Amino acid sequence: MTGKLQKILLGSCLALGLGLTTQVNAEELRIGYIAPVTGIFAQVGKDMVDGFQLYLAEHNNKLGGMDVKFIVEDDQGKPDAGVTKARKLILQDKVNMFIGGLLASTGYALAPVSTAEKTLYISSVSSADDLTQRQLSKYPYFMRSSWTSSLPHHALGQWACENGFKKVIVIAADYAFGYETAGGFQKAFEDCGGKVIQKIWPPLNTKDFGPYIPTFKADADGIFTTMVGPMALQFPKQLRAAGIKTKILGSGVSYDEFVLPFMGDEVIGDVSALHYSAAIDTPRNQAFVKAYREKFGKVPGYYSENNYTTAMWIDEAIKKAGGKYPGPEEFIKIMASIKLDAPRGPVELDENRNPIENVYIKKVEKKKMFGYDKDELWNSVIKTYPKVSQFWTYGKDKFLAQPVYDRDFPPCKYCE
């Protein structure tokens, strides 16, 4: 009995140990992709992967002439699982680079892996500010093709101030992404002369805003919101149902095309800001939206666009490198030298390896677009801030001298 058991265990151990070494083809570009394919963020994860794969499909699975081996790994929306999967991609699959990561916390967890394993990590969605700001020097093999959380919201603060908003209430999800988006808005808004008069932090995944809405100060002329996931659907509905007609200035993710089709008419007229809108009226974007919609049956949001653009960026870089992968440091240099014409508009890398890109102030409208025959909700662009940097107009040194946006920074000077 004992002997048999030992044999079985020995056999299975051997089976596990063998057959794991991967054949690496020199002509092949091996890309690892980390996204939450299961769990509560599964749908977002799918949009991310779809965006990247659309570009691959359009280009016969080649980037810059190299055949691409695209390996998707599931991080289940957990930073820790993301790290394990990243190391699996590097150690077992011998990938040249890994891309992805949805949550800011996942980005923070993955960046050190790139340093430890000397492998390129491109953050194509995760937007944690500090990775390309105060902590950049720790991560020489890291770059971002997406955005920092505060980037579009600086612009929104400026826009709100210029368009007659004086006193604004901030209500944002209680975690780093909420702090950074709200911080960016408040900083630019107050520097231009506006006042944030109240700050409220409901916990992530709040579904009932009943306790918060009655506490809103009555003299506010605008409400800045950062709502993610189901919160984005619930908040405008409950706010309007409570009879409050104050205008909403939303974070872009609260009105991204990912949630927009599920929203009701109560959101018409709400303003938000992001570095992408599916309603950007350029031939480049129209072609992208049509191709995406044809393949996946829905309008792409920024999760998809950012990854499509990442694939495009890599394509250009490999081309420029002469059809081979030149190693992480050289590759980042090449990426930085490229000025891309993406669906979201012109994109290039700043010296801190974060994109300089357009920010679109968007208003939700019900209309027909790009020749589709039904009335749908679209994020119409009402103002474009071209070539916005993560440091807004402050300049790198001045901006980096202040701490990262947090629950208590910038302080709420006008909150009584």
Place this chain on the structure above:
Amino acid sequence: MDKSLTKVLVVAAVLAVIAIIVPHSGSFVVLLTTRAMAFAILAMSVDLLLGFTGLSSMGQAAYFGVGAYLTAVLATKFHFGLGWDFWLVVIMGMAIGAALAAFFGLFAIRAGGVYFLMITLALGQCVWGLAYRWNSLTGGDNGINLNGRPNFGLDLSNEVTFFYLVFAFFVVSMALMYLLVRSPFGQSLAGIRERELRMQILGYNTWLHKYIAFIIAGGFGGLAGVLWAHTNGHVSPETVVLTTSVDSLLMVVLGGAGTLVGATLGTAIVFGLREYLSTLVPWWQYVLGGVYVLTILYLPMGLMGILIRVRQRLKSKTEEKSLKELATKPS
């Protein structure tokens, strides 16, 4: 041969095989095994409560979490625990886990059954809340990144070296817990599990027994946390979240409560499915779910129940045989 000696020998042989085979397989396998072993210490500590004392704790992640956060905070804020002082951190991790358990135990041990489960769940969530909201210490949602593993002559940044270290901790923990449950103290815990009232009538202070078991389990939870923090070099509220507690409980049930080996087996299977199978197929969750359902339907004793059944069947067969032989023998 003595039955329990056979058991120990089998386990030792399997462990020896693992220690020899794993370092020679792919480096991802080394990584996974290391992680599973660190987590298995937590699962065994749950088994100590669930399987041997009859307390289903839903908050074991709390001790795991404080151990992990202690390691991360000391390493990043004070550069402590990255040399020989790693051993101090190990002791401190166990101490803080045990201390927290001693504190929580005051509230939790008074209750039994479902009430115990709910109280430990609530207390565990308190720790999660702290980790999530105490931004200045824990980094909030973003968590803490450790910069590299300790190096005290032995360079633990080498995956295989680190594997052996975790392996050693795992084996020692298992041995200690095995000795504990076989001791008179462990026997009285089993008595409490079977019928607490009877133990009380016999004059045992059952509250104290349960309290001490709870503290010991907390200490092992803290140790698992220290090791866990170094496996991925990252600690976040996900480490302390309710799912971690539930996972550890499910692993024990899956493997078979009250066996220690079962807890390890359960951990190995869950990690294998969740972190290895998930790299191969997208529908790994169905497999995991199926395994849970089938185990609970057909193997109420967990996977270790199979062994017990097989042994019983073999035994009854040999008995039948000898009976038959007896019957056919002309008398």
